[in-house]
Amino acid sequence: MLATLVVVSCVLVTCAYLLLPARQQLPPGSQLPGGPSGRPILGNLFDIPPYHSWFKFQEWSNQYGPLFCLNIAGRNHVIVSTEAIANDLLRERGNIYSDREQLPMAAQLLSDNLRPLFLPYGETWRNVRKLMHNLANVSVAASYESLQEEESLRAIRDLVREPGSYETWFERYSGGLILRLAYSKSVSTGKEPLIQRILAVLHNVERVASPGAYLVDSVPALLRLPPVLAPFRREAARLHSEELDLFRTLLKEGVETSQERSQSDDNFCGKWFSNKDSYNISDDQAAYAIGTLFEAGAGTTASAMMSFTLAMTLHPSEFAKLQHEVDSVVGNGRIPSFSDMPNLPRVRAIAKEVLRWRPVTAGGLPHMLTKDDVYKMDDGRSVFLSAGSNVHPVQWTIHREPLRYPDPDSFRPERWLEKEWPTYREPLTHYPNLQNFSAFGFGRRICPGLNIAERSLYILIARIAWCCDIFQRQSSNGEALVPPSYDYTTGFNVQPKPFAFDLTARPDRREILEAQYEENWVRNEETKQNT
Structure with missing residues (x-):
């Protein structure tokens, strides 16, 4: 019994030594950031909700200011709540703020240090990022617009025919586009086994990387447990095997398909393979880099379009204004195209809002x-931030900063269009746009698929406004069924849970839509089969 007590005491003392924050000698005139007090050893570990933690971060921001600190089992987490501070730290000082903590579950076990999103800042990350930049930079993204117009046309045609399956059509729209660009693969229904397999990988990443999803991320010492005592290790090994096999197979097939085509018709895999030696990365790193572009483009674009549909259902007057702008620029006789975008600032404003x-x-x-x-705060305080701190730019709070976004909880596209708002910029033929927008991250870690996602959102929003009417669904007694403003999924990326609305084709425009679909999809498919 005495021996057991001695062992337990030694373990507790060791844990306390490892997990309690060490006393630091601060630079003269500086101070530590404030924040909520926590429990011994565990700190704020159990103060953070298991999902939608950004609501709690916003509450703490109101109490402790725009830069505060949390202790999570001995690890330092700095919460950033304004865009100015996020840019000062993560962009202007990007040489020291661009690393990633190697979280055991998502970075090491699930991704085996291959997924660019979780790679540490260094030579490998730069080489992988170079490939992703060359495939998706702003000048290259413009060459993908014809495919985006094709995919958006098909999405709207099926949305009109079966609006209740809107999630499927939005996922097929964004996922189908990236599959064509990356691997030269087409999808039809959006329910094909390949699409479901890819979406499963995407949703697994979002779930596994969600804050608080696995205790091992807060207590890395659990990695030392043997697999028989660590079910999370067995789960991660299975998931990694599945996604590695998927990405390897897609890369191999993508290269083979590209070699059968002309260089001008290269997919992402072919573009990598033809310049393979210049990137200095392994085949598996390339497979994950291209697969990550799918993850970044497919899931986020589809989720944003679901939120767009929710916003238009909740705010019919805003949808009417959007339709008026599109109609005044495009007219009744044709579907909007990318050439219309400089004259559609409200389309761009609604995407941004x-x-x-x-x-x-x-x-x-x-x-x-x-x-x-x-870091020197606006109030004159000099705040000390220690090496190894995780710095969280919490988008929910950043996007609700009252000085930058007055009336922050309301859906107000005019904040990007009218001079009296702080976020207004001219000329409206160029602004608003999504370049360097905080929704895509900050600094050197900004989303590499931004330029593709931006165009995908613009063209689909413009075409839905031109082709469709969106209404709140009516109950049997004629009352409007108003969906909840925030009933969202949990995880790393979030989207509104399924909600009720009605959507129909606008008068006289379904014929134009069907004729355009016939020309772009049916005839093209017949041409391919004949050749």
Whole structure:
């Protein structure tokens, strides 16, 4: 009995030594950031809700200010709640704020240090990022517009025919586009086994990487447990095997398909393979880089379109204004195209406001600080931030900063269109746009698929406004069935849970839609079969 007590005491003392924050010698004139007090050893571990934690972060931000600190089992987490501070740290000081903590479950066990999203900042990350930039930068993204117009046409045609399956059509729209660009693969229904397999990988990443999903991320010492005592290790090994097999197979097939085509028709895999030696990355790293572009483009674009539909259902007057703009620019006789975008500022404003109002990655993605730093706040305080801190730019709170976004909880597209709002910029032929918008992250870790996602949102929003009417569904006694403003899924990326609305084709426009679909899809398919 005495021996057992001695062992337990030694374990507790060791844990306390490892987990309690060490006393630090602060630079002269600096102070530690404030924040909620926590429990011994565990800190704030159990103060953070298991899902939708950004609501709690916003509450703490109101109490402790725009830069505060949490202790989670001995690990330092700095919460950033304004865009100015996020840009100062993560963009302007990106050389020391661009690392990622190697969380055991998502980065190490699930991804085997291959997924670019979780790679540490260094030479490998730069090489992988170079590939992703070359495939999706702003000049290259413009060459993908014809495919985006094709996919958006099909999405709206099926949305009109079967609006209740809107989630499927939005996922097929975004996922089908990236599949064509990356692997030269087409999808028809959006329910094919390949699509379901890819979406399963995507949803697994979102679930596994969600804050608080696995205790091992807060207590990394659990990694030392043997697999028989660590079910999370067995789960991660199975999931990694599935996604590695998927990404390897897609890369191999993508390269083979590309080699059968002309260089001008190269997919992402072919573009990598033809310049393979210049990237200095392994085949598996390339497979994950291209697969990650699918993850980034497919899930976030579909989620944003679901939030757009929710916003238009809740705010019919805003949808009417959107339709008026599109009609005045495009007219009745043709479907909007990318050439119309400079003259459609409200389309762009609504896309931006959707991402502000309901950010897909509401909790943000943490960056890790690699060197001690001191940041001077607007109130004159010099705040010390220690190396190894995880710095969280919480998008939900950043997008609700009252000075930058007055009336922050309301859906107000005019904040991007009218001079009296702080976020207004000219000329409206260029602004608003999504370039460097905080919804896509900050600094060197900004989403590499931004330029593709931006165009995908613009063209689909414009075409829905031109082709469709959206209504609140009526109950049997004639009352409007208003969906909840925030009933969202849990996880790393979030989207509204299924909600009721009605959608129909606008008068005289279904014929134009069907004729355009016939020309772009049916005849093209017949041409392919004949050749």
